[in-house]
Amino acid sequence: MIDSHAHLSPRIEGGAQGLISRAKEGGVKNIILVGYNVESSFEGKAVALQNDGVFYTAGIHPSDCQYADNSAIDQLFELLKSEKGVAVGEIGLDYYYGKDNKSEQIKAFEKQLELASKINLSVVIHSRDATGDMTAILQNYASSLKKGFLMHCYSESKESAQKYLELGAYFAFGGAITFKNAKKEDIIKSIPLNRVLCETDCPYMAPVPYRGNVNESSYIPLVYNKMADTYGVGLEQLVLQIRDNAYRFFGKKEFIEG
Numbered sequence: 001m002i003d004s005h006a007h008l009s010p011r012i013e014g015g016a017q018g019l020i021s022r023a024k025e026g027g028v029k030n031i032i033l034v035g036y037n038v039e040s041s042f043e044g045k046a047v048a049l050q051n052d053g054v055f056y057t058a059g060i061h062p063s064d065c066q067y068a069d070n071s072a073i074d075q076l077f078e079l080l081k082s083e084k085g086v087a088v089g090e091i092g093l094d095y096y097y098g099k100d101n102k103s104e105q106i107k108a109f110e111k112q113l114e115l116a117s118k119i120n121l122s123v124v125i126h127s128r129d130a131t132g133d134m135t136a137i138l139q140n141y142a143s144s145l146k147k148g149f150l151m152h153c154y155s156e157s158k159e160s161a162q163k164y165l166e167l168g169a170y171f172a173f174g175g176a177i178t179f180k181n182a183k184k185e186d187i188i189k190s191i192p193l194n195r196v197l198c199e200t201d202c203p204y205m206a207p208v209p210y211r212g213n214v215n216e217s218s219y220i221p222l223v224y225n226k227m228a229d230t231y232g233v234g235l236e237q238l239v240l241q242i243r244d245n246a247y248r249f250f251g252k253k254e255f256i257e258g
């Protein structure tokens, strides 16, 4: 199994090594450590370089968009020069928390989409309450993003999912799909099985029965189980399918060997 979206956090018991060792004991072979600013991207890279099966992304989250100046973008560029750097992210738009700086968010997002296109990497996208601007921007950039993009923790409508799919999107779902009243089944089933990934987004969004606790990669089997039930496929089949999807999207041979 693969946790396609994990954040390092001091809230996770034992820090990075605790996170990784408990995940491996639980059969999670790959973890992608996702950066949300320059510092966390550096940290994710350092941990990935020291641990088999662990990869990293580098990017500036919309809530940190004020820091996405040219020198920060240059740092991301340097940071991603490594075999284990798999994507630019997480980047995007968040109009739920950031209603007042939309144009600043858009600027930071577009700069980083240009970076992804320049270095030919995939993109991990955070999008909240921003469907209109997000689809418009992706329509402009999708053809230059040769490795494609992933809508992480997808929370928009089924109709928007179809628009993103037409642009080649992948979608990741996490602990929220296990919540009672989540009602995500219809949206998930509208997405072809070859375009989905599972993630924890730890330390946030712990799946049931750990809801409200600190999340970590070792809980990802709960998300896989819910996805397998939703699609009506066996767990084994889903695990193989998602491994193929992750390889196709992130383009790393280790996913197949792992």
Ligand SMILES: [Zn+2]
Binding pocket: 005, 007, 034, 090, 201
């Ligand atoms: Zn995240």
